[in-house]
Amino acid sequence: MTALHAENLHFAYQDKVVLDDVSFSLPRGKLIGIVGPNGSGKSTLLKLLARQLPLQRGTVEIHGKPLLGYSLKALARELAFLPQRPMLAEGIRVEQLVQYGRHPYQGWFNQWSAEDARQVARAREVMQLDAIWQRSAASLSGGQAQRAWLGMILAQNTDLILLDEPTSALDIGHQAEVMEAVHQIAAAGRTVLIVIHDLGVAARYCDELIALADGRVQAIGPARQVMTKALVDRLYDTDVDILPAPGDGAPVIVPRRRTRALQQPTLREHPETEGMQ
Amino acid sequence: MTSIPTPSGVWTLRLGGISLLLHRRSWLMFTLLVLVLLGLTVLATSLGSGHLGVRDVIATLTGNGSRLQEIMVFKIRLPRVAAAIIAGLAMGMAGCLIQTLVRNRLATPDMIGVNEGASLAVVVFALYLTLGNWPWWASPLGAALAAAALFALCRRPGEQGYLFIVIGIALSELLGALGDFAMSTQPLAHLGSIYLWTMGHFAGVSYQTVKPVALLLLLLCPLMALVNRPLALLRFGDATAQNLGVKVPLVQLGVLALAIVVAALGTAIGGPVVFIAMAAPILASWLARDNLAPLWLSALCGAVLLLGSDTLVRVLAQPEEIPTGIMTRLLGGILLLGLLLKDRRGAD
Numbered sequence A: 001m002t003a004l005h006a007e008n009l010h011f012a013y014q015d016k017v018v019l020d021d022v023s024f025s026l027p028r029g030k031l032i033g034i035v036g037p038n039g040s041g042k043s044t045l046l047k048l049l050a051r052q053l054p055l056q057r058g059t060v061e062i063h064g065k066p067l068l069g070y071s072l073k074a075l076a077r078e079l080a081f082l083p084q085r086p087m088l089a090e091g092i093r094v095e096q097l098v099q100y101g102r103h104p105y106q107g108w109f110n111q112w113s114a115e116d117a118r119q120v121a122r123a124r125e126v127m128q129l130d131a132i133w134q135r136s137a138a139s140l141s142g143g144q145a146q147r148a149w150l151g152m153i154l155a156q157n158t159d160l161i162l163l164d165e166p167t168s169a170l171d172i173g174h175q176a177e178v179m180e181a182v183h184q185i186a187a188a189g190r191t192v193l194i195v196i197h198d199l200g201v202a203a204r205y206c207d208e209l210i211a212l213a214d215g216r217v218q219a220i221g222p223a224r225q226v227m228t229k230a231l232v233d234r235l236y237d238t239d240v241d242i243l244p245a246p247g248d249g250a251p252v253i254v255p256r257r258r259t260r261a262l263q264q265p266t267l268r269e270h271p272e273t274e275g276m277q
Numbered sequence B: 001m002t003s004i005p006t007p008s009g010v011w012t013l014r015l016g017g018i019s020l021l022l023h024r025r026s027w028l029m030f031t032l033l034v035l036v037l038l039g040l041t042v043l044a045t046s047l048g049s050g051h052l053g054v055r056d057v058i059a060t061l062t063g064n065g066s067r068l069q070e071i072m073v074f075k076i077r078l079p080r081v082a083a084a085i086i087a088g089l090a091m092g093m094a095g096c097l098i099q100t101l102v103r104n105r106l107a108t109p110d111m112i113g114v115n116e117g118a119s120l121a122v123v124v125f126a127l128y129l130t131l132g133n134w135p136w137w138a139s140p141l142g143a144a145l146a147a148a149a150l151f152a153l154c155r156r157p158g159e160q161g162y163l164f165i166v167i168g169i170a171l172s173e174l175l176g177a178l179g180d181f182a183m184s185t186q187p188l189a190h191l192g193s194i195y196l197w198t199m200g201h202f203a204g205v206s207y208q209t210v211k212p213v214a215l216l217l218l219l220l221c222p223l224m225a226l227v228n229r230p231l232a233l234l235r236f237g238d239a240t241a242q243n244l245g246v247k248v249p250l251v252q253l254g255v256l257a258l259a260i261v262v263a264a265l266g267t268a269i270g271g272p273v274v275f276i277a278m279a280a281p282i283l284a285s286w287l288a289r290d291n292l293a294p295l296w297l298s299a300l301c302g303a304v305l306l307l308g309s310d311t312l313v314r315v316l317a318q319p320e321e322i323p324t325g326i327m328t329r330l331l332g333g334i335l336l337l338g339l340l341l342k343d344r345r346g347a348d
Helices: A042-049 A072-078 A094-100 A114-126 A142-155 A172-187 A199-205 A229-236 A260-269 B024-046 B054-061 B067-102 B114-129 B138-154 B161-184 B192-199 B207-234 B237-243 B248-268 B276-288 B295-317 B324-347
Strands: A002-013 A016-027 A031-035 A057-062 A079-082 A160-164 A191-195 A208-213 A216-222 A240-244 A251-255 B010-015 B018-023
Touching (some): A002 A191, A016 A042, A016 A191, A016 A208, A016 A216, A031 A199, A042 A079, A042 A160, A042 A191, A072 A079, A079 A142, A079 B237, A094 A114, A094 A142, A114 A142, A172 A191, A199 A251, A208 A229, A229 A240, B018 B024, B024 B054, B024 B295, B054 B067, B067 B207, B067 B276, B067 B295, B114 B138, B114 B161, B114 B192, B114 B248, B138 B161, B161 B192, B192 B324, B207 B248, B207 B295, B237 B248, B248 B276, B276 B295
Parallel strands (some): A079 A160
Antiparallel strands (some): A002 A057, A208 A216
16 A cells, blocks of 8 residues: 655756656655765655745645645644654653644644643654653754654654655664664654665665666665665765675675775785785 | 653643643743733733823722722723733744744844834834824834845755854844934934834833724734744754654745734834834743743743833823833843843853
8 A cells, every 4th residue: 555656757957957756655663764875866856845945846646635625723633744853842742742742633712622631642652752752852862863853743642754864863772763763753643754875774664765866766676686786886986885684584785995905915924024015 | 541641841731632731930930920911910010100000000900999099090091001911912023933943042133134124114104204203013014025025045044053143133124224214314303202202112002003003913923933833942953853754945935924923013003112023922932941942932022121111201201201222221231231241150
């Protein structure tokens, strides 16, 4: 079953074409990663799908209904979008942040329902926010802050969740913390589309990958099939080694050194010459 | 039926199918500020030339004063007190609206040319059109025109807060220069009352100007309540606000229009008093802590600050009259310095 279907998407900023003829479908309940080099149109694609940018050409359907057929509030109940660097309002606590995720369900005379309380409590539990629930959001570590934002997204209780590089500024520990949380969300039956910079993380966590370059889809499919040396070399204009991780065999991508790589055997034979060249 | 868990820091009000969340700290502070304002009103009415004790004031207000006391309270002192309160309410609200919209504490009517627009309009009316007197709506008209020009130059205020302020400062210089030029072409003797007014001056105001401003503010209150919650969500940036279902451009436009009108009304009574619109929202946010757009608290803070300043200049300068704006400038400068120094300490 399809959660989202995009067809022939085309987008340009003035003359600069950012997306060109992009089509794909997102199967329901999967964690799907978008990878690609800088400037390949990943963020633009996500913003288009979230209606943060106007559709110039092509169609987007969510649960079979056109994107523009939803009111903003109705859309906010089907699709949640977390921008790359979300802005924190100063002074706000984690609890409040998560509660704001219920805004699409609330109205002037309906500011707090039993369902609101239930969803907020669930988001708190799934994202493990107990320890930081009353903390000021500005005082959190990078990983904690992203979990708090994911809590808000989860409280929104949408089928579709779009995340724009939620791990971009994080070290490997916090990256794992956030990706585990994202995986939890997908495992609970939600469709998650996530832009990721780190190919290894993408290959390990995602069910499927969409590879973008020059505004076009270069490959799409199950993560381990997509992540081939040929594709990565072409996408990033580089030369990499792909090794299977011990344990689960997930692809580990390491760049090869370009010029020095050829000299290495001689260096190994005469270690005393190192540093003399 | 089991009860629904309530978020911390709020009261929930339930009535049939209706549920309301009341930010606890904001409402406590609201009550407190109303009491302070009432106390200040009585105090301000009792102070001044000609002795009038607090007890006399209360007696007169409750209808038990002498004829003389009634004249002093209702005809002389209260109009000025009411003027300061109404102008302060408007400035506090305008400051909160603009600061939240632009996401910058420096974005206030004082900084971005609204005051200069008001002054210029009054100068033009008084010197060229109406010979000495100007209609009460002259300054709101000038302020609104200046603000509209600024917003036309900036288009989307939320996106580029910094640009908004810099363009505003340039605009205020331009309008200020025009106003000063117009004044410099006139004989000095004609300029006294205009000069005092452009500094922010509440001596001799009457209910005639207070009434229309108060009425318009009251009419705008439902709109304020309407934009309050989406305005708070704008503090998370346009993307997140829209993700939560807020029609961002519409809300921005509505808040902008409201801010222009309210800021303009704020200048109508006693002229463009500086710093109230900047200080009131900062004070309100500090009092309310995690309320993201404390509109009503900010209004009350504006009223307390302006009435306090006006009373202070009345008492200190007696029997001379010095403009209220000088006192607010002094207090505002100290406040701003304090905030900046506190920030610097925090950064070290």
